[in-house]
Amino acid sequence: MNVDVAIVGGGPVGGSLARALAPTGLSVALVEPKVPRPLPATGFDQRVYALNGHSRRFLERCEVWQRLSPQRIAPVREMRVFGDDASKIEFSAYRSGVSELAVIVEEANLQQALQSTLSAQANLTLLTGIECVSARWDESFATLSLSDGKQIEARLVVAADGAESALRSLAGIATRIQEYGQTGVVANFRAERAHRDTAYQWFLSKGVLALLPLPGNHVSMVWSAADAHAQDLLAATAEELAKMVEQASSGTLGRLQSISAAAGFPLRRMRAARLISPRLALVGDTAHNVHPLAGQGLNLGFADAQALAAVLAARGLESDCGAVSLLRRFERSRGEDLLAMEAVTDGLHVLFDSNLPGMRRLRNAGLRFANRISPLKRLLVKRALG
Template sequence: MGRTDLNRDALRRHDVMIVGGGLVGASLALALQQADLDVALIEPQPLRAAPAAGVWDSRIYAISPGNVAFLESLGVWQRLDAQRVQRVEAMSICGDAPAGRLQFSAYDAGLRELAFIVEGGALQRALDAVIDDGRAVRMLRPAQASALAVTADAAHLTLADGTRVAAQLVIGTDGGDSWVRQAANMAARVSDYRQRGVVANFETEKNHRATAFQWFRNDGVLALLPLPGRQVSMVWSTSEEHAQALLAMDGLQLAAAVAAASGNVVGDLHTVTPAAAFPLRLAHVDTLVAQRIALAGDAAHHVHPLAGQGVNLGFRDVRTLVDVLSARAPQQDCGDWSLLRRYARARREDIAGMELGTDGLQKLFALQRVWISGVRNSGMGVLNRLPMLKNLLIRHAAA
């Protein structure tokens, strides 16, 4: 690139600049570019390499049918290897007593499936590949943002290497510890659950029958999600101490511990992907927007993974933001305050519901008192006998 091109590039003002190219940021970049906006994306990590053949990612996501349709509309879902995607047709949730049992079925709710299980790395690579094919998003990668300044007519970012980028709107999709959120002085209440999400994959003795299993136990929330063939993926949200104990186990010990904790629901287990652990936090931001700034994904709401809804919530942020920006008037600036307020208002209810629901459930099951145990288990039993309410919940989670 010659000096004139560099100068022209430095003066260019993008419609939107996205900071953070994880699942949420990459899908947003693609959707906005497909809506004919001029988009730049900043991401510090280099592109992820594909794993060796036959190796399974232990970061697994349950993606709602509504979000699968969104990823299909971007041309991303079709890029996944269908042999490595699993449909979830039923869900079984157990409390810590026999009375506490909830069963959900896609068939009863009039749906084809409740969710799709996909490997995180594969979904990220599919998004990156479609962005790369289009060549229309300006990729700044690997690059780190180091300063943010907002003026009346633009937001300006300076990268660690001195590159300056300007846009009408900056969107922070840079995860739970969002740099954008802090640089824009947007208040967040962050609390640490002092828990870790321990993940691992297992081969199973028995068929999982396309069922996702979850147990609310004294030592945390254990989930076994179905993978193609006779495999399941575990997420055990548990105390730091118990997580360390699980991480210290060899494959045989881990498989035996998880089989016992799951009541051998899918028979004996054999560990195929060793355990890894992720810290669990709650982050609540008072507002998703500031002058020429918007937040989406975990930067805007970091929720407990017990409902498997974090990235689903983030994709729903993206769908709303793209709708709002696409519907703006022909000459309207993307950073126009009325647009940003429309986005924040439209997302308020979904996010608040998920924050309250996941945090409330986590706290309710963390309490060890006997009478509370009775109330929560009978509550689950009652809900299980209310098909209309159950189907309403399923339809909300499927969005």
């Protein structure tokens, strides 16, 4: 098969890129081994994402947003972040002049909506249930070998195959990795008290605990904890885990009841040395991983997809969509955003991971200070909203 663009990896970033390329007139193939999970009939998906305004507008333009199950989306209208003394900082959509600070969407909801949009897309070949097993780059095209024995020739290959990307290694692109020694433990709960569309986050000596609102009185937890503590959380029974979360969150939402099994994700910071090489572009988690404490990994990935689609749409008289000049334009357009987000999430991680008394005083004082300065808060909200 011959196409202009072959995207390897149909996760949220690869899938949305395929959709964003629809108006460019380019022929596209999307290779993804997994079939999208159905939405759970009861309860919620274990994986949920906090998406900012940029991501929402991008999904709207891609006509994916319109296909999400609306009753499964939860708005975040308030955000409360607590230090490990009584310090806190609060953000409000109302006071920021916006309808919501973020939206919480289940991964299965997003993948189902993507799949239904993509299956109707002209100029797109969906290769689901198939894996890319090797790749070769020549001067005028790249060749991908697939697990069904077939091959794809493409002017441009996009690696969207996730943090452990085989394509990135095949292309010889190095990575800088910093292991955090932490695991992100996720689970969903029913809460006794209404969350009132509020996202909570506690910076504790036992890690960073976030409770994100889900429809009804439900919340989704992300507890970024040192590996040993994460093992305790994962080994706990449903009742024990609910009790641990209740205690760590000072009973803010009353009694909690587990409604899903817990799962753990090792956390690390990763940055690919380059976003491009001849006839290859990296997007999403293939290009960068950031700490989930700011909930920005997928937001960054959507911004990559949007940037690459914009460069390819504006290619003008350039007939080769894998041309180095286009790829360089894409890489340049992402540099500042990626650096800024890494610096913010890493800075927060360093500040809040330390138990040195001086550092604890500094961060708690910082939260109180920032909470009193309205322009600073507005700036933080603007940055988070995208």
